[in-house]
Amino acid sequence: MNYTQFPRRNYLQGPTPIEEMPALSRVLGGEVNLYIKRDDLLPGSAGGNKTRKLEFCIADAMEKGADTIITCGAVQSNHCRLTASWSAKEGLDCHLVLEERVKGSYKKEASGNNFLFELLGVKTIEVVPGGSDMMAEMEKKAQELKAAGRSPYIIPGGASNAIGATGYAVCAEETVNQLNDMRLSIDHIVVPSGSAGTHAGMVVGMTGVNGNIPISGMNVSRPKDVQEEIVHKLAVKTAERLHVKGGVERQDIVCYGDYVGPGYSLPTDAMVEAVKLFANHEAILLDPVYSGKAAAGLIDLVRKGVFPKDSNVLFLHTGGSPALYAYLDTFRK
The missing domain is CATH 3.40.50.1100 (Rossmann fold)
Incomplete structure (x- = not known):
């Protein structure tokens, strides 16, 4: 192909x-x-595995002139970690919307991917309740960033x-x-x-x-x-x-x-x-x-x-x- x-x-x-x-x-x-x-x-x-998907998603974002990536996932999302990783490599800001699918499961000081979000320089993390309309939450974030003069690009959960x-x-x-x-x-x-x-x-x-x-x-x-x-x-x-x-x-x-x-x-x-x-x-x-x-x-x-x-x-x-x-x-x- x-x-x-x-x-x-x-x-x-x-x-x-x-x-x-x-x-x-x-x-x-x-x-x-x-x-x-x-x-x-x-x-x-x-x-x-999300690196394979992000080869195409981040390339699409950059071709469209984005300077900021917004994506979503669960509180320990591997996809969010890798999106933050490649955003950092490309010099793009990264903003995350995390869905707390299990009430009380998000802990700001947690280990695992939570800690890596911090190391990778994620600009903001917003935590929303399980069952939230994640695309609507990311669109809301995109509007805020546009108002601040940024050019955001939304990658759906899992880059799927x-x-x-x-x-x-x-x-x-x-x-x-x-x-x-x-x-x-x-x-x-x-x-x-x-x-x-x-x-x-x-x-x-x-x-x-x-x-x-x-x-x-x-x-x-x-x-x-x-x-x-x-x-x-x-x-x-x-x-x-x-x-x-x-x-x-x-x-x-x-x-x-x-x-x-x-x-x-x-x-x-x-x-x-x-x-x-x-x-x-x-x-x-x-x-x-x-x-x-x-x-x-x-x-x-x-x-x-x-x-x-x-x-x-x-x-x-x-x-x-x-x-x-x-x-x-x-x-x-």
Whole structure:
């Protein structure tokens, strides 16, 4: 696919590694061969998948003459951290609107990403109640900044619009090229599914290059049917932007909603187990909100025999390990 038609910054430093996870595979019974795509190793402060999306979103902002970026997320948002990171690198002001999805969960002096917002020089942080209209809150901030003579640009939560999802269409093509070079046949790909840009972009990219590898999303915030509709809607828009022939069919979007637990960012026993298994056996750090719950879903599907014997399954690691330090009590209790 041709991405040169879109403005794009050069944040990536080549493909992220695809690694085998033999120890974890053995611990889980040895009947499925697990691999991992290390998007946690992407550049940007402490890494993570949003860098792929921000290559396109921040480039679009700069082409439009923006000097200020506004974005939103939860109180420990990895997306907000990486937006602040690349804004700092580009000399752009960054303003955050944080949604307190769990009442009382925002703590100004918290560790994890909260601390990194401070280090990265975020200009303002506004905290709004869970369920707020986040786009309206960001528009309100944009009007304030315009009145002060600034030129703001709004990036939606997770950078999950068709511009940002383009970054994961790129990732799908990158992944297929790597697998061809490695002569590695992958039977299934598992990705976290939250704001939908990663999941939608991967499906669009896989369709665009005729990769023919099924992709399943592990929900981190919503029920299966709701999430599948959100992902499909964004995938259709992204496919249109990239002129993918035939588009994306509804049946191409598969989500699992069994691993969310009591709600977004709220810990589950399965998440804690997954984080510990990845750390203890593969020396890989997950995060407690996205990759931890997605890995819990992967582990459960392996244990239940959902993947045929001797399948090769690739897990997309979206990063986010700084958030672990805000969940110390969860892991030490």
